[in-house]
Amino acid sequence: MRSTSQQSKRWSALSAPLVRTSLWLLAIALIAIWLADFQIRAISPWAELGRFARGLVQPDFATFDTAIVALVRTVAFAFTGVGAAAILGMGLALIFHHRVVRTACAFVRAIHELFWALIFLQFFGLHPLTGVLAIALPYAATFARVYSEILEEGDRRAAHALPAGSGVISTFWYARVPDLWAHLTSYTSYRLECGMRSSAVLGFVGMPTLGFYLETAYGEGQYGEVGMLLILFLVLIASLKLWVRPKLVVAYLLAAPFFLGTGLPIVWGNATRFLTEDVIPAPLRNGEGLAGLGPWLGDLLWNQALPGIGTTLVLTQIALVATGVIALVTFPLISRLFVGRTAQIGGHGLLIIGRSIPEYLLAYVLLQLWGPSMLPAVVALAIHNGAIIGHLIGRQSNNLILRPDAISGVNRYFYEVVPRLYRSFLAFLLYRWEIVMRETAILGILGITTLGFYVDSAIEELRFDRAMVLILVTALLNIGVDGLARAIRRHLELRTTPTAQTPP
Amino acid sequence: MNALTLDQACADYGGEVVLGPIDLQIKPGEHVALVGRSGSGKSTLLALLHDRKRRDLALMPQNLGLVDTLSVFHNVYMGQLPAHSSAYNLINLVRPFRRQVLAVSSVLEQLDMEATIWTRAGELSGGQRQRVAVARSLFQAGDVLLADEPVSALDGPRSEVVMQALTAKYTTTIIAMHDLALARRYANRLIGIRNGTIALDMPTHLVSTEALDALY
Numbered sequence: 001m002r003s004t005s006q007q008s009k010r011w012s013a014l015s016a017p018l019v020r021t022s023l024w025l026l027a028i029a030l031i032a033i034w035l036a037d038f039q040i041r042a043i044s045p046w047a048e049l050g051r052f053a054r055g056l057v058q059p060d061f062a063t064f065d066t067a068i069v070a071l072v073r074t075v076a077f078a079f080t081g082v083g084a085a086a087i088l089g090m091g092l093a094l095i096f097h098h099r100v101v102r103t104a105c106a107f108v109r110a111i112h113e114l115f116w117a118l119i120f121l122q123f124f125g126l127h128p129l130t131g132v133l134a135i136a137l138p139y140a141a142t143f144a145r146v147y148s149e150i151l152e153e154g155d156r157r158a159a160h161a162l163p164a165g166s167g168v169i170s171t172f173w174y175a176r177v178p179d180l181w182a183h184l185t186s187y188t189s190y191r192l193e194c195g196m197r198s199s200a201v202l203g204f205v206g207m208p209t210l211g212f213y214l215e216t217a218y219g220e221g222q223y224g225e226v227g228m229l230l231i232l233f234l235v236l237i238a239s240l241k242l243w244v245r246p247k248l249v250v251a252y253l254l255a256a257p258f259f260l261g262t263g264l265p266i267v268w269g270n271a272t273r274f275l276t277e278d279v280i281p282a283p284l285r286n287g288e289g290l291a292g293l294g295p296w297l298g299d300l301l302w303n304q305a306l307p308g309i310g311t312t313l314v315l316t317q318i319a320l321v322a323t324g325v326i327a328l329v330t331f332p333l334i335s336r337l338f339v340g341r342t343a344q345i346g347g348h349g350l351l352i353i354g355r356s357i358p359e360y361l362l363a364y365v366l367l368q369l370w371g372p373s374m375l376p377a378v379v380a381l382a383i384h385n386g387a388i389i390g391h392l393i394g395r396q397s398n399n400l401i402l403r404p405d406a407i408s409g410v411n412r413y414f415y416e417v418v419p420r421l422y423r424s425f426l427a428f429l430l431y432r433w434e435i436v437m438r439e440t441a442i443l444g445i446l447g448i449t450t451l452g453f454y455v456d457s458a459i460e461e462l463r464f465d466r467a468m469v470l471i472l473v474t475a476l477l478n479i480g481v482d483g484l485a486r487a488i489r490r491h492l493e494l495r496t497t498p499t500a501q502t503p504p
Numbered sequence: 505m506n507a508l509t510l511d512q513a514c515a516d517y518g519g520e521v522v523l524g525p526i527d528l529q530i531k532p533g534e535h536v537a538l539v540g541r542s543g544s545g546k547s548t549l550l551a552l553l554h555d556r557k558r559r560d561l562a563l564m565p566q567n568l569g570l571v572d573t574l575s576v577f578h579n580v581y582m583g584q585l586p587a588h589s590s591a592y593n594l595i596n597l598v599r600p601f602r603r604q605v606l607a608v609s610s611v612l613e614q615l616d617m618e619a620t621i622w623t624r625a626g627e628l629s630g631g632q633r634q635r636v637a638v639a640r641s642l643f644q645a646g647d648v649l650l651a652d653e654p655v656s657a658l659d660g661p662r663s664e665v666v667m668q669a670l671t672a673k674y675t676t677t678i679i680a681m682h683d684l685a686l687a688r689r690y691a692n693r694l695i696g697i698r699n700g701t702i703a704l705d706m707p708t709h710l711v712s713t714e715a716l717d718a719l720y
Contacts, residue, residue, distance in 0.1 A: 161569020161637075163644055164559050165586035170593040174582050178573040 017492055018426055022324075029321035032314040041371025048369045051223050059231055060224025066213065067225075067232055072259050074199045074209040075236070077128070079256035081135025082195035086188055088136065089143020094172075096148035109141035110478035112442045113198045114360070115452075115471050117205045118459055122274045125267060128260035131207040135198050139191060146187055154180045185246070193240055197358040200233060204360065204445070208261045211361065218368060226365075230357070237356040278464040285465070300466055304458075305473045308444070308451035312477065315374055315450055316437045319381035323436065324429050326386025328418070330354075331394035337402065337417060351394070354387025359439045364446055372447040380443075381436055389428045393421045427494035434482040441474045451477070507531045508553055508648065508678075515548045523548040523700040530678060532647070535671055537691035537708070538680040540719050545700040546680040550650045553678065559586070562644045562674070566652040568637040572626030576617065576636050579625050580608045583644030611639045614669055616662075630657040638666050642673050649674040653681055684716055 095101050117134035124130045159175040166174075177184070203211025210233055217225040244252070277285060283292030332338035333347025359380045366376030397417055406416050444452025451474045458467040507529050514524035523545040530536060538546045547566060554563050562583070563569075570579050578597065581604055585593055596604060605621070612618040615635045620628065625636055634657045641649060649670060655663040663683070667690045671677055681687050687694060687708075694711050696704030696719040704715055 157565065157567050158569045158571045161563055161565050161567075162582060163562060163584075163586050163646065166582075167585065167590050167593075169590035170585045170588075173594055173597055174574070174578065174585060175569075175571055178571045178578075181573060 018422060021488060021492060022426065025317070025324075026321055029317045032317045035314050036318060036374045038375045039371075039373050040375065041373060045370050052226070052365065052369060055223030055225075055227035056230065057227070058224060059227035060222065061228055063217075063225055064228070067229055070203075070208070070210045070213045070229070071232055071236055073207075073261055074196060074203075074233075075252075076256045076259035077131045077135065077199040077202065077207065077209055078192060078195035079252050080132045080260060081199065082139055082188075082192050083253045083256065084132065084136040085139030085143055085195075086191075088140040090147055092140065092144035093147035093151060096144055101144070105141040105144045106479055106482070107141075107475055109138055109145070110438070110475035110482070111138060111471060112438050112452075112474075113138050114201065114205060114442050114445065115455065115474070117202055117207070118455070118467070119471070121205065122278065122459075122464060123266075123271045125270065126206050126264040127266045128207075128263045129266070130263075131199070131202045131209070132260070134202060135195055139195065139198075143188075143191065147184065150180055150183050150187070151176065189240075189244065192244065193237060196237060196240070197356075197361075201358050201360045204364070208263070214361065215364070218365075234353060234356050238352055274464065278462075279468050281465045281469075282463070297469070300469055301473075304454040304466070305451070305470060307449065308441075308454045308470065309473070309477060311374075311448070311453075312437065312441050312444075312450040312474075315377055315381075315443075315448070316433075316440045316481075318374070319378050319385075319436050319440060320429065320433055322378055322382035323385040323389065323432065324425070326382050327389035327393065327425065327429070330386060330390035331397060331421075332413065332417075334391065334394035335397040335417075337397055337400065337412065347394070348391075351387045351391045354383050355391060357384065359384040360442065360446075363443050367446050367448075374448060377440065377443045377446075377448050377450075381439060385432050385436055389425065389432065392428055393425050396421055396424060423494060426492070427489060430485045430489050430494065433485045434478055437481050438478055441477070508556070508676075510552060513552050515545075515552055521700070523552070526552075526702060528695075528702070530676065532676055534676055534693050535691045536678045536693045536695055537687035538678065538695050538697060539682070539684060539687055539716065540697035540703075542682070544697045544719075546697050547652050548700075549697065550652050550678065550680060554650050558648075560647045562641050562646040562649050564637050564641045564649065564651040564654050566656075566680075568633055570625040570633060570636060573624060575622050575624055576612070576628070576639075577605060577608050577621050579636050580611060580639045580643050583640040583642075587645060608639075608643060611643050614642070615639055615665065631659075631662070634658060635662075635666070638670065642669055647674060648676045649678070651677065651679045654679060655681065655683070655686070 092101060092105065096105070113134045116137055117130060120130040120133050124133075154176060156176075158179070159171050162171055162175055199207075200210040203209040203213065204215055206212065210229060214226060214229050217229065281293060281296060283289070283296045286292070330347070330351060334344050334351060336344065339347065362383060363377050363380035366380055370376050397420075400417065400420055402412075402416055406412060441451040444450035444454065445456045447453065451470060455467050455470045455474070458464070458470060509530075510526050510528040512525040512527060514526075515522055526549070528549075538549060540546055550563075550565075554561060571582075577600060581596065581600075584604075588596075592601075595601075609618050609621055612621055615638060617632065617635050617639060620632065625633060628636065634654065638654055641651065641654075651670065654670065655666050658666060663686060667686060670679070671690050677691075679687075679691070688711075691708050694704065694706060694708050694716075695702060696716070698719055703719060704711070
């Protein structure tokens with residue numbers, strides 16, 4: 001018999017890199033909770049919640065006609081914006097290896113579509129172009145990155161075997177695209193669903209989409225109408241697969257621009273003034289020169305950017321961990337390893353509702369109920385993102401094959417399933433880090449003091465120079481977090497392709 | 505065409521030389537069979553020759569280079585991509601031109617494959633896939649064929665048909681194969697590769713069985 005001379009160290013799960021990373025995230029979130037403001041400020045939050053729930057249960061279909069118009073506009077903006085983005089993104093994907101293109105895309109992507117909308121509003125006013133560009137620009141940048149990654153992973157052997165002189169275009173469409181087509185279209189249709197959410201939310205800044213009608217109905221206390229709008233939107237998202245058919249997509253794309261509404265005409269003087277005067281930092285505009293720029297910038301960064309960054313980070317870290325918790329708690333609802341067929345259908349329904357409602361819309365509703373604090377924002381972010389990740393790992397769990405005598409219940413959850421799924425769970429969570437942060441910043445528009453709050457205030461005060469600097473800061477923060485998440489994923493050797501997180 | 509020449513050509517994978525240095529000249533009208541053990545460097549030699557990117561070269565790689573999601577028709581048509589404008593090619597991708605369909609099916613007929621013209625390449629058997637790649641080579645324009653084991657998945661009679669067709673269509677062929685009997689019949693020059701160098705190079709009728717056996 002061989003005896004080991006090595007001192008046997010007591011093994012601990014806490015030393016595993018994945019667990020350590022998770023614990024760090026948890027610890028940071030706990031500190032953040034201590035710093036955060038979770039007070040419920042509404043006078044009678046539960047009564048308010050009750051009225052809201054009643055509106056959902058007893059929706060009021062009296063204004064059905066206007067609601068349909070709102071839905072058609074929402075769909076039209078989504079199709080036009082995402083369609084333009086897909087074409088532009090594919091073009092950019094082909095030249096994505098250039099550093100300039102990569103950097104520009106990272107920057108454009110780091111700015112939320114609502115910020116883009118706020119910028120384009122100064123340019124084009126309430127013209128449909130504002131909404132279309134607000135979706136098209138950041139989506140194109142995302143498409144460029146993901147398409148280029150899909151192309152990169154694709155098989156090049158067919159292209160290699162083509163006769164010399166086949167031409168770039170023919171080679172691309174014959175030997176590269178066909179094998180990747182299913183992958184490309186599944187990602188694009190996922191982004192179309194995201195586009196519907198973005199389009200709906202653009203209503204909150206004045207586009208004629210769902211958010212606009214929702215805000216109006218809410219303001220008037222028409223809970224029945226709010227209920228109807230929410231239900232119609234859920235039905236719209238849940239039924240996408242039924243009416244977005246490959247053969248019909250071209251028809252939709254061609255028709256969509258005609259259903260955007262007319263909006264208000266563009267005043268080109270505004271566009272020119274915005275570019276040549278409004279965005280120029282005040283000291284420069286007033287002739288104080290570079291000497292005045294220093295204090296101006298210092299004041300802006302110290303008194304607005306810094307507190308904004310602080311709140312954004314605090315909220316992001318709490319929301320990220322809450323997202324993870326919701327995902328881990330909800331995935332068994334759709335897993336055949338834990339519940340029966342009927343319950344799985346219910347679970348799917350719940351997760352579809354969770355991921356269909358845009359965070360912004362959910363945060364808006366909760367904010368009306370509970371008053372301005374971080375609580376509505378955290379809950380909204382966690383429900384939406386948690387439902388997405390829960391859906392993804394739940395589906396993965398259905399592919400697991402357990403031994404016939406595997407244990408059941410809670411033991412199965414902790415011993416058999418979670419250890420097997422944890423790696424991809426963490427990959428998804430880290431992938432959504434940047435997305436959660438981008439949303440956190442934007443929720444500031446609703447009155448929570450993240451970066452978006454300061455941007456929105458600056459715009460309301462018509463201080464566009466300040467707004468632009470703050471948007472720039474937000475973008476840099478996003479790029480930073482994205483970089484950090486990538487570094488951690490690489491360090492933990494988690495799969496890094498974002499397409500792995502495409503829901504069906 | 506001009507002669508194909510390699511002058512002190514080398515190939516390395518990650519710093520390790522796997523082929524060469526090799527001097528080689530292949531003149532128009534030669535039908536060359538590349539023989540040797542698997543891993544000896546035949547495919548690498550073909551890749552070196554293909555790297556010239558000459559317009560008169562047609563390549564049939566060992567992996568066939570088919571697009572699995574496209575139909576047999578499109579996979580064969582791809583041999584003629586350089587002959588048409590991009591716009592023509594794109595239209596043909598969505599809605600094949602009758603002229604091209606007729607041309608492709610006549611090639612497929614030679615290989616007994618016309619029934620599968622609208623089947624996706626990914627749904628075919630190994631032998632059928634190989635014949636699709638052969639059909640593309642036959643459909644393609646060019647004088648020189650570089651083929652890597654073009655008949656490895658075909659039975660005796662089919663191999664004969666394919667070799668016959670390929671050597672009839674291309675005035676010059678350089679074909680890697682492991683069937684020595686077939687090599688003797690369809691090549692007028694035999695090149696034996698061993699350990700990344702040319703170990704044997706002479707007209708087929710002068711090669712003795714012992715010399716060939718020494719390669720293996």
